[in-house]
Amino acid sequence: MATVARFEVEFTRYLEPDGTAHEPLPEFARDPDRLIPLYRAMQLTRAFDTKAIALQRTGKLGTFASALGQEAIGVGVASAMRIEDVFLPSYRDHAAQFVRGVTLAESLLYWGGDERGSAFAGPRDDFPICVPIATQVCHAAGAAYAFKLRAEARVAVCVLGDGATSKGDFYEAMNFAALWQAPLVMVVNNNQWAISVPRTRQSAARTLAQKAIAAGIEGRQVDGNDIVAVHDAAARAIEKARDGGGPTLIEALTYRLGDHTTADDATRYRDAAAVEEQWAFEPIARLRNHLLARDAWSREREEQLLHEIGAEIDAAVEHYLATPLPTTEAMFEHLHARLPAALAAQRAEALAFAPAQGGDHG
Amino acid sequence: MATVARFEVEFTRYLEPDGTAHEPLPEFARDPDRLIPLYRAMQLTRAFDTKAIALQRTGKLGTFASALGQEAIGVGVASAMRIEDVFLPSYRDHAAQFVRGVTLAESLLYWGGDERGSAFAGPRDDFPICVPIATQVCHAAGAAYAFKLRAEARVAVCVLGDGATSKGDFYEAMNFAALWQAPLVMVVNNNQWAISVPRTRQSAARTLAQKAIAAGIEGRQVDGNDIVAVHDAAARAIEKARDGGGPTLIEALTYRLGDHTTADDATRYRDAAAVEEQWAFEPIARLRNHLLARDAWSREREEQLLHEIGAEIDAAVEHYLATPLPTTEAMFEHLHARLPAALAAQRAEALAFAPAQGGDHG
Amino acid sequence: MAELNLVEAINRALAWEMAHDEAVVLLGEDIGVNGGVFRATVGLQERFGEDRVIDTPLAETAIAGTAIGMAAMGLKPVAEIQFSGFIYPTLDHLVNHAARLRNRTRGRLACPLVLRSPCGGGIHAPEHHSESPEAMFTNVPGLRVVVPSSPGRAYGLLLAAMRDPDPVVFLEPTRLYRLFRQEVADDGEALPLDVCFTLRAGSDVTLVSWGAMLHETLAAADQLAAEGVMAEVIDVATLKPLDLTTILESVARTGRCVIVHEAARTGGFGAEIAAGLAEHGLYTLLAPVRRVTGYDIVMPLARLEMQYLPSVERIVAAVRQTLEAS
Amino acid sequence: MAELNLVEAINRALAWEMAHDEAVVLLGEDIGVNGGVFRATVGLQERFGEDRVIDTPLAETAIAGTAIGMAAMGLKPVAEIQFSGFIYPTLDHLVNHAARLRNRTRGRLACPLVLRSPCGGGIHAPEHHSESPEAMFTNVPGLRVVVPSSPGRAYGLLLAAMRDPDPVVFLEPTRLYRLFRQEVADDGEALPLDVCFTLRAGSDVTLVSWGAMLHETLAAADQLAAEGVMAEVIDVATLKPLDLTTILESVARTGRCVIVHEAARTGGFGAEIAAGLAEHGLYTLLAPVRRVTGYDIVMPLARLEMQYLPSVERIVAAVRQTLEAS
Ligand SMILES: Cc1ncc(C[n+]2csc(CCOP(=O)(O)OP(=O)(O)O)c2C)c(N)n1
Ligand SMILES: Cc1ncc(C[n+]2csc(CCOP(=O)(O)OP(=O)(O)O)c2C)c(N)n1
Numbered sequence A, B: 001m002a003t004v005a006r007f008e009v010e011f012t013r014y015l016e017p018d019g020t021a022h023e024p025l026p027e028f029a030r031d032p033d034r035l036i037p038l039y040r041a042m043q044l045t046r047a048f049d050t051k052a053i054a055l056q057r058t059g060k061l062g063t064f065a066s067a068l069g070q071e072a073i074g075v076g077v078a079s080a081m082r083i084e085d086v087f088l089p090s091y092r093d094h095a096a097q098f099v100r101g102v103t104l105a106e107s108l109l110y111w112g113g114d115e116r117g118s119a120f121a122g123p124r125d126d127f128p129i130c131v132p133i134a135t136q137v138c139h140a141a142g143a144a145y146a147f148k149l150r151a152e153a154r155v156a157v158c159v160l161g162d163g164a165t166s167k168g169d170f171y172e173a174m175n176f177a178a179l180w181q182a183p184l185v186m187v188v189n190n191n192q193w194a195i196s197v198p199r200t201r202q203s204a205a206r207t208l209a210q211k212a213i214a215a216g217i218e219g220r221q222v223d224g225n226d227i228v229a230v231h232d233a234a235a236r237a238i239e240k241a242r243d244g245g246g247p248t249l250i251e252a253l254t255y256r257l258g259d260h261t262t263a264d265d266a267t268r269y270r271d272a273a274a275v276e277e278q279w280a281f282e283p284i285a286r287l288r289n290h291l292l293a294r295d296a297w298s299r300e301r302e303e304q305l306l307h308e309i310g311a312e313i314d315a316a317v318e319h320y321l322a323t324p325l326p327t328t329e330a331m332f333e334h335l336h337a338r339l340p341a342a343l344a345a346q347r348a349e350a351l352a353f354a355p356a357q358g359g360d361h362g
Numbered sequence C, D: 001m002a003e004l005n006l007v008e009a010i011n012r013a014l015a016w017e018m019a020h021d022e023a024v025v026l027l028g029e030d031i032g033v034n035g036g037v038f039r040a041t042v043g044l045q046e047r048f049g050e051d052r053v054i055d056t057p058l059a060e061t062a063i064a065g066t067a068i069g070m071a072a073m074g075l076k077p078v079a080e081i082q083f084s085g086f087i088y089p090t091l092d093h094l095v096n097h098a099a100r101l102r103n104r105t106r107g108r109l110a111c112p113l114v115l116r117s118p119c120g121g122g123i124h125a126p127e128h129h130s131e132s133p134e135a136m137f138t139n140v141p142g143l144r145v146v147v148p149s150s151p152g153r154a155y156g157l158l159l160a161a162m163r164d165p166d167p168v169v170f171l172e173p174t175r176l177y178r179l180f181r182q183e184v185a186d187d188g189e190a191l192p193l194d195v196c197f198t199l200r201a202g203s204d205v206t207l208v209s210w211g212a213m214l215h216e217t218l219a220a221a222d223q224l225a226a227e228g229v230m231a232e233v234i235d236v237a238t239l240k241p242l243d244l245t246t247i248l249e250s251v252a253r254t255g256r257c258v259i260v261h262e263a264a265r266t267g268g269f270g271a272e273i274a275a276g277l278a279e280h281g282l283y284t285l286l287a288p289v290r291r292v293t294g295y296d297i298v299m300p301l302a303r304l305e306m307q308y309l310p311s312v313e314r315i316v317a318a319v320r321q322t323l324e325a326s
């Protein structure tokens, strides 16, 4: 008997739950001014989530998936990307989308049931939200291949959930990307739940990072509530990919503090006390405490920030609510580049029966 | 940074290519008489392959996939099973099927294009040959679950190829079985090729055994041309599974000495010299040399054996060729347990146009 | 008799069969503690245990694939696919294995499984949650395809599906889950899996539909009745195998037929019914057959979905045109 | 002009487009060094390099899924699925993504991919190698579905498919790959993707078919001509979007229609054509429409497959019945 292969999975954390830092911090985090935009983006996401849930509760938005407690992942990852890179989000990734330049109003439109919410004016090549779990990993691998083929210095970055790591698409895509040495970074938001299924019942694997071993690529674990660790791991993986070093899998450990979506009631399947405990680890207070300890933040700046964010969100909501409903024609407009002649009669039928006001509120 | 998980992949071989043994041999292999049935089964498979290819070349059989050079895997695995266990074969697993009690004539019928070839009179619960790659791993996991649920001391065993380890079904099923601690053994026949795609282009993983790490189960590598190593690893995994120890993945390293199937021409994509070299490692000569060295075999016994096997195959071929063609009705017979009334007219139509002789030779 | 909505009827049928046949097991995502995202399996894991009500990892291919292994080995798995848009990864296993295991082993092994999934739109759900994929299954030999349209029929048809020795795809219209209640006797009585249900008799036109669209179709029949037009309404319910006879007999009396379904028109299952009429009912047709269906476009997100779905207005208009035709 | 068989015509079309559009890439199993198991891509990897003719690992879901990512980022992937029975794992990506990427992003991103796969039986292939899955795709809004029936049309239609800005499923009848040769000008001329081809004019009956079945259909037309029955033969070719107009015009002249396809009857695409006639051609029909198709049974293994496939005899018999009707 001989040992023919050996593997290890490493875990990284820079900021302890109370904000204390492990020195040396990565380069970018030594200047607190570089952390403040990240802090802002996390706060923006959290406030947006609160607002979106309120809109849903009052019938002004469809089902919505909040990122509560997981803001460091999206912000940490997206802030490590270049604008020409491409992001492939899941439905819980608006934190990253906002950093990428998707507007709050676009996000609201999407969740309000309007396709125009995915016609981003900002990041033109970013993919729309992917609802069928793990399928985006295949698209990301293909996108990365396109960049490599054309020798573009671009990286495809996708986020997936802990539940998504059970799906064949994830493994198949990871295997393709590994063989292609494609510029791809896969980030697992391991928030410990896939709706009601806890992480322990999702896989018998000790870590999700070790799934990378199946494809022969690097897999690492970070504290997903530590924005420094997330950003650093993402930045390293992205630059490695850009330099031809191939794909990386990053498992970011966090916790879904809220319901799965507004259609879910998590008290049916998990203990409120266990959730309560997890608030001690959440990323925003952690970074705030860190900044406060470094004298880089203050109560005044906090108030000022929350005020600004509130105004930004209010403006977006106003814009969203004022957006005219989509027209009936819109259903036929982008089916194909040109509407096939065979569909002209159906389009006419739809128009004949169209209500005067166009679409309705989702 | 902390190391949170460590893994190793072990490789086992007992018989060197020239038949020399590493002591101590596993228990069962200490008595050469227990090795002789395995030798016979391997020889039977090889002779059957030769015959089947000849039948195909003369238009008496459909496309056929030979097991040339890989006989130790099927024989080693199936001989480690109990009759009440269940085998889920791929299309290259007739060596195992024969050990399980599938008849040569049934195998010929299947490859001759007749469904009756999968109506095994022997192993009643064994699955028919699975052509869609890797799907059988899902079925095997489900079968294993049924055994566990009913507290039956049975194990589901499936074989898949190196190519099959790229397919989502494999990972998904392995993950399910791991969580279920289901009595499942998955054996990868790593014959280095998936039609024209070499192992190195199938996955960037150093070993295929390490794919088990993705599901948190045991994965090991054996010399697949060493029947002692294959049988021993399979027996251990099967008994572990039977005892509630959950699934195991075994990667058996071998080489496809023949074409992919009779429809393939491997000279298009691989070097004849490289194939030639691999003959030095093949399993039958290896075991023969081992038995000869232990004075447990002789030229006379070899001749006698080949003669017996030849007769057995001739009888099967005769039986196969004499089997009456299936009737037209047969197409409708087992669609559902009872033919839906809606299909009566179609059945009548088929009968009205049926040629006098029934089916035709595939 | 209890007043049940459709999702409760599903739950009762599952519970009945699990209590009476220990081979029945359920598997799917979130069906255990959570009772399913639509609550179809609520209380069943508590009652029948984790081994028989299995919360699976997130992998539809393996849900279908492992169910096949279970079924072949004597269990009767009922797999739930959480939303219709996620049913596609099951197709390979359904077509290549479930539908043909009996045939390819000449009856030695069988595959008595039920694949349940919600289907259809109209509840303003997120993307991919409002699909009507029935036509994906109706061209697959060896599969039965069932779509109930009321609590009572859901109960009886699901029992029949679970008792059938072969695979059944069972699509439950999400919009009907809680739309209305009906008295349903929880008596374990199954309904036949190969007859259409005539829900309303009429002499002027035959309306053929299934699933949630029966709701609009019956409303259209009401409205037409007020105008003096008597519509016969047929619930196809068991799409495959199709009971064309009931439809032909009705059209032989009415001479006119309007088919209503939610799925896109081209290649939808309505085509099969219209084709059956063109083949076997031509001489009884007094007017062209009409289909009122979803358009051949991607199911829109919530804001436009009601314009995609056939409305009472569209059905009534089609009937009027049919009546005006010579 | 070279005499090409169908698989050579496919090869030429791929080569032409790769030479003229560097965004075109091929991916699939064994398409590189081996040139594809049917040799459709022979010589292309040598000519265009490993980066543009990609031998993938064995994983159909990822073949479709990565092709979508490539297409969205400006490449024009042509993915090969090795045999029709292995196309099902691609459905999720085709339906949920390829077919709707343009729609869901309001045209911001698009998905110009071609998914090629052999289809159909009659070559005594192993299990799962002889399927006719076109109806799986024809109910999916946003997909184009093409089935060529001759080397010339294969060449022109495949070029059109590669140039189309949206996803196309392109099914190549295996039985035709080497059945006959035809002069094909390798001139890069594409054919339209939304018109049927009238292969033979006739006044007594319209025969509608696609793919390999055109072979039997044309032979039936020959045989009927010998009996004095003039059959018009239409090759649907582009199933979706369907050019119903050409079919309706023909039936308006002949009054009779027989539809021939290899896939199982119920829910097959023939139903859509028959439905189109019941809706828009009723008054022109002098006799019931007939479908000559594969039966609603699992495609048998080789020994019975010729009894499954529609034969010239069955087609001729159906035409005779049609002529005797009314
Ligand atoms: C293929 C597929 N199956 C099922 C669903 C329904 N569904 C939506 S989210 C979800 C759980 C996902 O869990 P995870 O991957 O951990 O992501 P999280 O929601 O926790 O961010 C499920 C089952 C889906 N969207 N796609
Ligand atoms: C899902 C699927 N895709 C493609 C094929 C066609 N095919 C048959 S065998 C084969 C290669 C399999 O390679 P491997 O798994 O290594 O098994 P081996 O043939 O070497 O035993 C392929 C691509 C198939 N049978 N199933």
Ligand SMILES: [Mg+2]
Residues within 6 Å of the ligand: A161, A162, A163, A189, A190, A191, A192, A193, A194, A195
């Ligand atoms: Mg999660």
Ligand SMILES: [Mg+2]
Residues within 6 Å of the ligand: B161, B162, B163, B189, B190, B191, B192, B193, B194, B195
């Ligand atoms: Mg192999």
